[in-house]
Amino acid sequence: MIADGTRGAHHSYMPDATTPNVDHTPRRPASGTEEAVRAVLCQDYERLERQLQSIVVQSTRDDPIALRVAWQAFESELLHHCDDEEVHVLPAFTEENPTEAQALLAQHDQIRSSLSKLGTDLSLEHLPTELIADFVAGFRDHLRYEEDLLYPWAAHWLEHAARDRIRRELSGTATVGPTTVEEWRIDLDHSNLRFTLRHVVIHEIHGQFRRWGGTIMLSNADLAKSSVHVWVDLASVDTDDPERDAQIRSPEFFDVGHFRRATFSSSEIQLPEHANPIVKGCLALHGFMEDVDLEITRHDRWIDAEGVERASYEVVSRLDRRRFGLRWNLDPDIGGVVVGDEIELVATVEAIRVRR
Numbered sequence: 001m002i003a004d005g006t007r008g009a010h011h012s013y014m015p016d017a018t019t020p021n022v023d024h025t026p027r028r029p030a031s032g033t034e035e036a037v038r039a040v041l042c043q044d045y046e047r048l049e050r051q052l053q054s055i056v057v058q059s060t061r062d063d064p065i066a067l068r069v070a071w072q073a074f075e076s077e078l079l080h081h082c083d084d085e086e087v088h089v090l091p092a093f094t095e096e097n098p099t100e101a102q103a104l105l106a107q108h109d110q111i112r113s114s115l116s117k118l119g120t121d122l123s124l125e126h127l128p129t130e131l132i133a134d135f136v137a138g139f140r141d142h143l144r145y146e147e148d149l150l151y152p153w154a155a156h157w158l159e160h161a162a163r164d165r166i167r168r169e170l171s172g173t174a175t176v177g178p179t180t181v182e183e184w185r186i187d188l189d190h191s192n193l194r195f196t197l198r199h200v201v202i203h204e205i206h207g208q209f210r211r212w213g214g215t216i217m218l219s220n221a222d223l224a225k226s227s228v229h230v231w232v233d234l235a236s237v238d239t240d241d242p243e244r245d246a247q248i249r250s251p252e253f254f255d256v257g258h259f260r261r262a263t264f265s266s267s268e269i270q271l272p273e274h275a276n277p278i279v280k281g282c283l284a285l286h287g288f289m290e291d292v293d294l295e296i297t298r299h300d301r302w303i304d305a306e307g308v309e310r311a312s313y314e315v316v317s318r319l320d321r322r323r324f325g326l327r328w329n330l331d332p333d334i335g336g337v338v339v340g341d342e343i344e345l346v347a348t349v350e351a352i353r354v355r356r
Contacts, residue, residue, distance in 0.1 A: 048078055052136045075115050079213065080185055080354070082108045087215050087229045089154055091265065100149060107142055109233060109260050112211060114138070183354040184216040184311060186230070190350035193232065197321075197343050207239035214264075216311075216351055228266040228279055228294075235260055253326055259286045264294075279315075288324040292317055309353035317345045 051074040055067065086108065094101035114135060193212050197205045214230035235256040237248050249256045266281035279294040298314035320341050321327075 048074065048081065048139075051077065052132075052139065055132060071118075078115065079112065082111065083185065083213060083215050083229075083231075085150075086231060086263075089150065093150060093153060097153070104146070104150065105261060107145070111139070111142065112233065116211065180220050182218040182220065184218060184351035185354055186213045186215070187310075187350045187352050188213055191348055193345070193347045195343055195345050205239055205244075207237060207245075209233065209236050210238055211236035224269045224271055226266075226269050228264070228281065230264045232262040233260065234262055254286060262286075264292070267291075283319070283324075285324045286326060290323045292319060311351045311353070313347075313349040313351075315345075315347040315349060319343045319345065 051070070055070050055074060086105070090101055090104065093104075118131065118135060188211075192208055194206065194208045197207075209232050211233035212231060214228065217227045219225040234254045235249055237245055237254070239245055239248070248254055251257070262283065262285040264281055264283050266279050268280040270278040270280065272278070277296040277299075279296065281292065281294070282289050283292045294315050294317045296313055296315055299312070301309070301311045303309055321343050322341055
């Protein structure tokens with residue numbers, strides 16, 4: 001049974017006073033191409049809003065299982081949508097409009113955080129209908145913001161091939177042919193991202209990030225042309241020590257108030273004949289962008305009992321934290337250097353193939 005509750009605070013994802021304002025001056029009439037781009041970019045939102053309306057209805061009924069199933073399906077779709085924008089649209093948008101892009105990424109982070117909170121409440125069967133309605137309202141605000149800011153830009157600046165694909169999808173005349181690129185999404189429920197940092201007192205600090213995700217694009221014709229995009233919510237760091245976690249999030253280290261997210265985008269996949277594959281790319285962390293290598297030490301692929309295609313990877317990387325301005329080193333009780341410079345990252349990744 002969904003618990004009763006008073007109306008919560010509005011979960012708005014609209015920009016606050018520090019976020020650039022959107023220009024609301026009248027625009028010239030949109031061209032057919034712009035309308036086509038806008039329509040396709042809005043398709044996911046329209047479908048998600050219909051799912052949200054269904055969830056609102058379900059929340060008024062005495063069927064917590066049905067509500068939980070509907071919510072999990074919606075949550076998965078919305079997270080995939082955010083990942084899609086961050087992989088296919090926002091990188092180019094960032095080059096032209098870095099401040100506005102950062103604001104959109106911050107809104108995506110807020111959406112993910114709200115989803116996580118609402119999902120936890122739902123699992124405990126304490127999710128008031130009013131909270132769902134607030135989330136719907138905030139989500140619509142975010143949609144209007146992107147319609148004003150991101151979609152007009154995409155209509156003008158997406159490459160011609162992307163616009164042609166969008167028009168074909170819209171008209172239903174896309175050419176049917178063999179799939180040359182497979183899209184895979186990281187399944188966070190079956191994946192983990194862990195790290196180890198040497199410490200002079202306790203030998204090693206072990207931790208993980210609770211919220212992260214991404215997309216893998218596998219090229220069938222040439223695996224070396226595949227690509228990887230991963231995001232990590234740095235505020236989700238967990239070392240099993242709340243006091244230490246708070247210090248890691250603080251301005252002394254990650255400074256999540258200013259640098260909430262880390263991202264990795266691959267630039268090259270190396271497939272040596274007698275060694276493990278290496279994924280080369282750029283890691284954006286703490287306001288720095290540095291080249292890093294990821295080594296794939298294990299890979300598997302299978303179809304599960306429900307007919308879903310899955311793939312798993314074991315990935316290892318080692319980073320020098322000083323390259324990203326992470327130079328905090330002092331323990332007030334000991335003094336001097338207590339934390340090593342090298343951070344070892346180990347990711348166990350399970351991904352699900354996306355069928356369009």
